Amino acid sequence: MADVQKIIGDAVKVHGTERKALMPILQAIVQEKNYLSDEDMISVANVLDLSSAEVFGTASFYTFLDTEERGEYVVRVCKTISCHMAGKDEVINALEKNLKIKAGETTVDKKFTLLTANCLGWCHKGPVMLVNDEVYPELTPQKAVEIIQEHKNR
Amino acid sequence: MEIKTMKRVDIIFAMEGVDPVKVVENAIKRDQDDIILDMIDSGLKGRGGAGFPTGLKWKFTRNEDSLEKYVICNADEGEPGTFKDREILDRVSEKVFAGMAICGYTIGAREGFIYLRGEYNFLLKKLNQKLSVFNAAMKKLGLDFVIEICSGSGAYICGEESALFESMEGKRGEPRNKPPYPTVSGYLGKPTVINNVETLVYACMINRLGAEEFKALGTKDSRGSKVFSISGDTPNAGIYELELGMTVDSFVQEFGDGDTKAVQVGGAAGGCVPRKQFTDTVIGYEGIPTGGSMMLFNSTRSMYNVLHDYLEFFTEESCEQCTPCRVGCQQLLMGIEMIKRGERTPAYLEDLKKLAKTMKISAKCGLGQSVANPFVSIVNNFKEEIIY
Numbered sequence: 001m002a003d004v005q006k007i008i009g010d011a012v013k014v015h016g017t018e019r020k021a022l023m024p025i026l027q028a029i030v031q032e033k034n035y036l037s038d039e040d041m042i043s044v045a046n047v048l049d050l051s052s053a054e055v056f057g058t059a060s061f062y063t064f065l066d067t068e069e070r071g072e073y074v075v076r077v078c079k080t081i082s083c084h085m086a087g088k089d090e091v092i093n094a095l096e097k098n099l100k101i102k103a104g105e106t107t108v109d110k111k112f113t114l115l116t117a118n119c120l121g122w123c124h125k126g127p128v129m130l131v132n133d134e135v136y137p138e139l140t141p142q143k144a145v146e147i148i149q150e151h152k153n154r
Numbered sequence: 155m156e157i158k159t160m161k162r163v164d165i166i167f168a169m170e171g172v173d174p175v176k177v178v179e180n181a182i183k184r185d186q187d188d189i190i191l192d193m194i195d196s197g198l199k200g201r202g203g204a205g206f207p208t209g210l211k212w213k214f215t216r217n218e219d220s221l222e223k224y225v226i227c228n229a230d231e232g233e234p235g236t237f238k239d240r241e242i243l244d245r246v247s248e249k250v251f252a253g254m255a256i257c258g259y260t261i262g263a264r265e266g267f268i269y270l271r272g273e274y275n276f277l278l279k280k281l282n283q284k285l286s287v288f289n290a291a292m293k294k295l296g297l298d299f300v301i302e303i304c305s306g307s308g309a310y311i312c313g314e315e316s317a318l319f320e321s322m323e324g325k326r327g328e329p330r331n332k333p334p335y336p337t338v339s340g341y342l343g344k345p346t347v348i349n350n351v352e353t354l355v356y357a358c359m360i361n362r363l364g365a366e367e368f369k370a371l372g373t374k375d376s377r378g379s380k381v382f383s384i385s386g387d388t389p390n391a392g393i394y395e396l397e398l399g400m401t402v403d404s405f406v407q408e409f410g411d412g413d414t415k416a417v418q419v420g421g422a423a424g425g426c427v428p429r430k431q432f433t434d435t436v437i438g439y440e441g442i443p444t445g446g447s448m449m450l451f452n453s454t455r456s457m458y459n460v461l462h463d464y465l466e467f468f469t470e471e472s473c474e475q476c477t478p479c480r481v482g483c484q485q486l487l488m489g490i491e492m493i494k495r496g497e498r499t500p501a502y503l504e505d506l507k508k509l510a511k512t513m514k515i516s517a518k519c520g521l522g523q524s525v526a527n528p529f530v531s532i533v534n535n536f537k538e539e540i541i542y
Contacts, residue, residue, distance in 0.1 A: 005506075019323060019325070020322060020342075021324065022325075023304070023321065023324050024304075026307075027305055039515065045290075055325060057483060058324065058325055058326055061326040061327060061328075062272075062309050062327070063307065063309060064308035068475055080234045080422075081386075081422070081449065081460060081463045081507055082234070082235060082386055082449060084459075085455070117273075117308070118232070118234070118310060119235070120236060120239040121232070121236065121239075121240050122275050123236075123237055123386075123447075124384065124385045124391035124392050130528075132231060133275040133276050135276055
């Protein structure tokens, strides 16, 4: 279990406690545990002397600052036009079948969350997906499943 | 009208004989006003899409009386169909840094920031390594200017400059009212130059090559070259630097698959050019401007699906701060779905077009204002596909 107090402390050492430190601190927590719990946001609010509503209001604006529990690996498949034309539906279907969840859900063992995302900036090499920060362009359904399989074995 | 034929150019990615640190070293020996004159003379306009003259932006910020000023590189590339900034940062980041340093020297800023979209976090490690080398080189030159990276967290709207400042300040990425413009009140309320990644590389190269060489390319209204991100139905998807001022026809002859029925120029927020307008439409500020996104569609594609994708995109990415955009995007999307299902008559399309035009004049920022571009151009040119 990630020690959120320590993550916040380390981030404050680098970014300080001004309001502009909020994004990097929230990002540091998400980097470690993939989402922000209510308790995490309250802790950040206390350290930055903000209301917890301000922290939630900011976090909930950003797609990558999830406020719902996520799996160890967050898979984001691009669904925007070029990837759509290149076959993102087949990739998503294959992943849903392999992970036994629907897009938007997390596996029971909390290992994977499958999400769709807007343009990831790889339109010439679609379909593309991110697994946490790692990018996987030029997917086929089979290739996508192999990548997930490889992460299952990690 | 002046028209160019399709021509490849190699300024952005060329590294041979280009030492970015040396370009900065030479620039800071010059008077700041001379640099600005060169930048204005070059005719360089912002390459993010909006096309504001870069030299003027620098000049206005230089003229502001403030101890604190900032240079920001907008690397929140999120326009569907655009991927050039990622490639530029990956391959020639030092030229981006150099453009920022020259800007910092010119306007009197000591700090620069690169706002990198969260989707490009995989670039962070490499960029930070290169930055520490570059920052040390600036110190050695005696230039008081340091660059840092700020990360985004997945919000298209943060590419809008004032939303980007809000995000950097630790807030929701909601665009501000303008004026004041960033040159007067930007990041932390201080005068700020915010330029696109590609613009900063051209700024570096104009200082390296001189304004004349840049100006020799392109047309009167669209000087120089531009990096295009080409995707969709094309055998040659990828990134190409091309001279500005060619027609869509000349572009399609090179990049089309022989069956191109439409080109979406400028991403989801841009306009759709149908085949019958290819020869009359110039790619540039005098014709159809673009931040670089060129998506080609052949006759197998349904333009209803294309428009539906764009509207879904805008509905999800609207910051939902102002009513015209929040409600407008939803209604346009629901509207075309209802027409498709036969729950509304085709005449309803006219009402939707009116709504899109209302958004253009009443939405708070560029996102809501530009939804009319794809909507009206696709509906007008592919009406049958939208209805049936």
